[in-house]
Amino acid sequence: MLSIKNLHARIEEKEILRGINLEVKAGEVHAIMGPNGSGKSTLASVLAGRSDYEVTSGSVTLNGKDLLDLSPEDRAREGVFLAFQYPIEIPGVSTINFMKTAVNEIREYRGQETMDAVSFLKLMKEKMKLVEIDESLLKRALNEGFSGGEKKRNEIFQMAMLEPSLAILDETDSGLDIDALRIVANGVNKLKTPNNATIVVTHYQRLLDYIIPDFVHVLYKGRIVKSGTKELALELEEKGYDWIKAEADAQTV
Amino acid sequence: MTTELKESLIQHFNTLEKTPSSALLVDTRKEAISAFQELGFPTTKHEEWKYTNLKNTIAKTYAIESAATFSAEDIKTLTALPIDCYKVIFVNGIFSPSLSTIDAAGVTIEPFQTSNQEVVKNYFAKNLPYNDSMVALNVAFATAGTLIHVKAKQHVAKPIVCFYLSDVRSANVFAQPSVLVVVEEAASATVVELNRSLGSNTAFTNAFTHAILKKEAYLEQYKIQNDIDNSNFVHNSQIVHEGKSNSYTTTITLNGGLVRNNLNITLGAEHCEAYLNGLYLEKGAQHVDNHTLVDHAMPNCYSNELYKGILDGKSTGVFNGKIWVRKDAQKTNAFQSNKNILLSKEASVHTKPQLEIFADDVKCSHGATTGQLDPEAMFYLRARGVGEDKAKKMLVHAIAFDVLDKVKHDELRAYLEQEIEERLK
Ligand SMILES: Nc1ncnc2c1ncn2[C@@H]1O[C@H](COP(=O)(O)OP(=O)(O)OP(=O)(O)O)[C@@H](O)[C@H]1O
Ligand SMILES: [Mg+2]
Numbered sequence: 001m002l003s004i005k006n007l008h009a010r011i012e013e014k015e016i017l018r019g020i021n022l023e024v025k026a027g028e029v030h031a032i033m034g035p036n037g038s039g040k041s042t043l044a045s046v047l048a049g050r051s052d053y054e055v056t057s058g059s060v061t062l063n064g065k066d067l068l069d070l071s072p073e074d075r076a077r078e079g080v081f082l083a084f085q086y087p088i089e090i091p092g093v094s095t096i097n098f099m100k101t102a103v104n105e106i107r108e109y110r111g112q113e114t115m116d117a118v119s120f121l122k123l124m125k126e127k128m129k130l131v132e133i134d135e136s137l138l139k140r141a142l143n144e145g146f147s148g149g150e151k152k153r154n155e156i157f158q159m160a161m162l163e164p165s166l167a168i169l170d171e172t173d174s175g176l177d178i179d180a181l182r183i184v185a186n187g188v189n190k191l192k193t194p195n196n197a198t199i200v201v202t203h204y205q206r207l208l209d210y211i212i213p214d215f216v217h218v219l220y221k222g223r224i225v226k227s228g229t230k231e232l233a234l235e236l237e238e239k240g241y242d243w244i245k246a247e248a249d250a251q252t253v
Numbered sequence: 254m255t256t257e258l259k260e261s262l263i264q265h266f267n268t269l270e271k272t273p274s275s276a277l278l279v280d281t282r283k284e285a286i287s288a289f290q291e292l293g294f295p296t297t298k299h300e301e302w303k304y305t306n307l308k309n310t311i312a313k314t315y316a317i318e319s320a321a322t323f324s325a326e327d328i329k330t331l332t333a334l335p336i337d338c339y340k341v342i343f344v345n346g347i348f349s350p351s352l353s354t355i356d357a358a359g360v361t362i363e364p365f366q367t368s369n370q371e372v373v374k375n376y377f378a379k380n381l382p383y384n385d386s387m388v389a390l391n392v393a394f395a396t397a398g399t400l401i402h403v404k405a406k407q408h409v410a411k412p413i414v415c416f417y418l419s420d421v422r423s424a425n426v427f428a429q430p431s432v433l434v435v436v437e438e439a440a441s442a443t444v445v446e447l448n449r450s451l452g453s454n455t456a457f458t459n460a461f462t463h464a465i466l467k468k469e470a471y472l473e474q475y476k477i478q479n480d481i482d483n484s485n486f487v488h489n490s491q492i493v494h495e496g497k498s499n500s501y502t503t504t505i506t507l508n509g510g511l512v513r514n515n516l517n518i519t520l521g522a523e524h525c526e527a528y529l530n531g532l533y534l535e536k537g538a539q540h541v542d543n544h545t546l547v548d549h550a551m552p553n554c555y556s557n558e559l560y561k562g563i564l565d566g567k568s569t570g571v572f573n574g575k576i577w578v579r580k581d582a583q584k585t586n587a588f589q590s591n592k593n594i595l596l597s598k599e600a601s602v603h604t605k606p607q608l609e610i611f612a613d614d615v616k617c618s619h620g621a622t623t624g625q626l627d628p629e630a631m632f633y634l635r636a637r638g639v640g641e642d643k644a645k646k647m648l649v650h651a652i653a654f655d656v657l658d659k660v661k662h663d664e665l666r667a668y669l670e671q672e673i674e675e676r677l678k
Contacts (some may be wrong), residue, residue: 069538076638090630098634099338102646140652142633146668158637 001026001197002166007058009046017040018222020058024166027194029206031233032201033221035241040087040201042219043219044170048082049075062166077109079165083155083172085201090142094156096124099161106162127160131187148175156187163191168199172236173207185210205237220248258311258427259293265317266393274396277365278445283380285392292386292510301385302385304571305513305542306601310457310485319345322420322453328352331449336664338412338445343631344404345419346428349396359407361400365431368400376447376465377433381491385515388489391429391461392489398431400446401444403470405437412443412475417460421483422452427459434464434472438496441471443662446488448509450478455510461491467567468496468522475665476514479507479536479672482537486511492518501567503660504560505669506541508677513542520547520582521553522674531560532656534649534676535568535600542571549582552612558589561656563649564600571603576609576617585612589619594652596645646677653677 002024009017016039024030032040038232040056047054047060049072060067062078070078090098103123104114115123133153139191143151152172159167169188173181188198188211200211208230216232217224225248226232236244269275277432295302321344323331332340341362342352348364355362365373377398383389419426431500434444444464449457466472478486484656486509492500505510518527533541547556562570572591593602606619626648634644651672660666 027439035258045348048631051501071641072635073638073640073644076636084633088627088629088633090627090633090648090651092654093630093634093647098637101643102638105640105643138488162638192493200348 001063003061004009005059006030007046007060008056009042010055011042011053011057014052015056016047016222019220020224021190022217022224024197024199026197028214029198029200029211031213031216032199032219033203033216033233033236035245037220039222040219041170043083044168044201047168048072048080060148073105074109076162079160081162081164081167083159083167083169085170085174087151087155089146091144093142094140095138095142095158098123110156123161127157130160131157132183135159148223149177149180152176153180155230157182157248160187160191166195167191169203170201171203172200173202173204179236181207182210189242205233208233214250218220220245223248256346258315262317262390263290266354269396270393274366277305277396278374278377280535282393282395283390285378285383286654288383288389289386289393292383292389293562293628295386301573304569305511305540307511309376310511312588313425313455313457315457315498316424318347318397319420319424319426321345321347321349323418327451328418331451332416333672334414334447335668336412337416338414341399341401341413341415341429342552343417343428345426346430348399348415350602357409359440360362360403360409360413363400364415365396365398365400365433369402371437373433376435377431377617379382379465379576385489387487388461388491389458391431391489394429395431398433401432401434401442403434403436403440403442404641406439407440408440411561412445412665414445414447417446417448417458418451419448419450419456419458419484421450421454421456423454425455425457427457430458430460432460432462434462434496435474435597436464436466436470439469440467443475445475445556447477448484448486450484453483456480458484459487459489464490464492464500466492466494466498466500468498468642470496470498470592472498472500473661474500475660476502476504476556476667477504477672478509478512479676480509482510483506484509487513488515488580490514490516492516492527494518494520494522494527496522497524498522499526499591500555501528501661503656504531504543505656506535506676507672508539509539511540513544515544517546518548519550519557520556523551523553525551525554526556527556528659529556529560530652530656530659533560533562533570534653534673535562536565537542537568538566539568540570543569544571544573546575546577549576549578549585549587552581552585554582555586556588559656559659560591561652562593562602563590563596563652564593564602565596567597567599569601572621573605573607574619575607575609576619578608578612578615578617581610583614585615585617587615587617592652593623595623596626596649617678649677
């Protein structure tokens with residue numbers, strides 16, 4: 001489904017991604033871990049199409065289509081969804097309001113009929129239940145005055161609405177209390193099908209107790225320096241990153 | 254040539270002085286014409302007109318106070334408004350009682366000529382400093398104005414809508430509507446001002462609205478400027494709080510050519526409150542200049558000003574917000590904010606807050622910003638599948654609605670929402 005080959009990206013002369021290779025197949029869950037500043041959010045942003053980053057070499061395809069060629073909106077329409085690490089506030093734009101536009105623009109792109117107000121409302125109610133989010137929150141200006149947890153839940157609500165084929169969750173677990181974590185993880189699990197894939201970026205094993213990854217990768221200095229199965233996450237939890245850093249640094253010298 | 258319009262106006266004044274209607278406000282008007290004669294039209298050398306150039310506007314030849322040729326049907330179209338309101342209609346600057354609905358309860362709406370002369374004489378253009386010659390020019394010809402007199406303790410619920418209509422089908426028209434609004438003690442009213450033109454020649458309108466608020470009075474004013482591209486509009490607005498009173502002024506500019514708003518508010522009694530809101534959406538070659546002055550002349554008053562601009566194309570904008578806090582005006586609270594968004598590289602805006610504070614126990618703040626639409630917000634929306642164009646519109650909408658939110662009259666707000674929606678299409 002997703003194929004990243006030798007991806008290099010930089011921002012303002014600073015090379016942050018330095019040769020990422022990653023294959024994600026339909027139905028899989030991949031966890032990306034790694035120390036602060038290693039480039040996890042950068043990778044997520046590059047996949048979603050943030051223009052601040054310049055891709056200097058490499059390729060990214062989604063179901064055979066060149067992603068790097070597409071605008072952010074077209075990537076979303078092709079099925080990419082990024083749950084932001086720090087969801088921003090947009091005064092004057094409510095979640096309901098812009099979701100209606102988003103859902104219909106995506107449908108239009110795919111040659112589907114646009115959704116009328118009644119069916120949209122029905123879909124919304126259904127997804128609201130899934131992530132246990134209150135309607136009043138969705139009527140307010142996007143994330144304005146939302147608590148950290150509410151913002152994250154709103155991200156997952158939007159993901160539920162858009163049913164992406166590739167969801168990238170950037171530290172969606174941080175800032176969530178135990179109950180919220182379970183609800184969000186549950187939502188993600190319920191949205192899982194054999195046809196879609198999920199990349200979860202996280203620092204904590206606790207999320208991976210709920211969302212069980214098929215693969216775990218460690219990103220360090222812009223490269224995936226180690227990959228393994230869910231046991232790798234447990235090992236990291238126990239031993240930290242130093243041993244991996246040492247291994248990786250020894251190799252690059 | 255700049256002198257031509259000036260000279261023909263002065264000549265016109267002298268001709269009019271020989272007619273019977275000239276007795277009205279004769280001293281006031283004579284004083285005003287001399288001020289205009291001395292000052293002439295403002296040029297960009299004038300500090301307050303540095304960024305707004307009337308040169309091209311006054312270089313044209315205009316029919317002055319030309320007779321109306323609108324059919325009943327034209328009037329109907331031009332004054333269409335989906336709001337239950339009283340209509341006060343001016344054609345080419347001249348108040349037309351026969352076209353207007355003036356049988357309002359609690360308020361009299363009459364031409365200066367037949368209204369209470371005492372009131373007109375006592376208030377209209379009284380104690381105006383003619384440092385801006387455009388006001389003087391209006392006052393000099395103010396024989397066909399109207400008095401909107403809200404009687405004590407009366408609450409006029411329906412908005413009183415002044416239509417400044419110009420017939421520019423066969424010629425350029427220079428028009429000068431004059432309005433005096435007196436809100437007596439414990440009375441309240443909503444006054445809307447709309448300028449609309451018909452035709453493809455140039456409309457040049459120099460309006461003056463003088464509002465007086467007595468003790469416990471409340472006045473809501475809305476200036477809605479959404480005229481043809483060839484409509485050049487100077488609006489001078491003077492609000493004087495004579496007694497403890499509140500005013501609420503909203504200026505919304507959606508279309509037109511050159512637009513200049515002078516909004517001057519004098520807080521002349523203790524415990525007055527003045528709210529000034531503005532929104533300008535510009536595109537093409539539009540130019541919108543908002544000059545505001547809040548004069549805190551007395552202690553314990555409050556003023557709050559919020560102006561937002563969104564400029565596209567090659568449009569230009571000016572915001573100049575003065576706040577004076579006089580020596581005696583202790584415990585003043587004055588806030589001002591101006592935010593501009595430039596949607597294109599060619600659009601530009603000059604923004605200048607000017608605070609002059611002579612009292613020591615005051616709370617004042619001001620801020621002015623100019624920038625682009627938040628790129629983070631743009632990316633967020635686009636990453637959810639919303640196209641660039643639609644995302645832009647959503648954000649612009651949000652900014653506009655921030656100001657619209659403050660419009661208190663429901664029907665009016667709904668109407669404005671629709672107009673803005675239409676304008677953003
Ligand atoms: N706009 C920018 N300008 C300069 N450097 C940047 C910019 N954005 C990111 N970086 C740098 O890129 C590196 C990678 O950042 P990134 O946010 O991808 O890390 P991360 O792995 O997500 O970290 P964390 O675990 O703290 O979320 C950091 O060193 C960061 O400072
Ligand atoms: Mg990060």
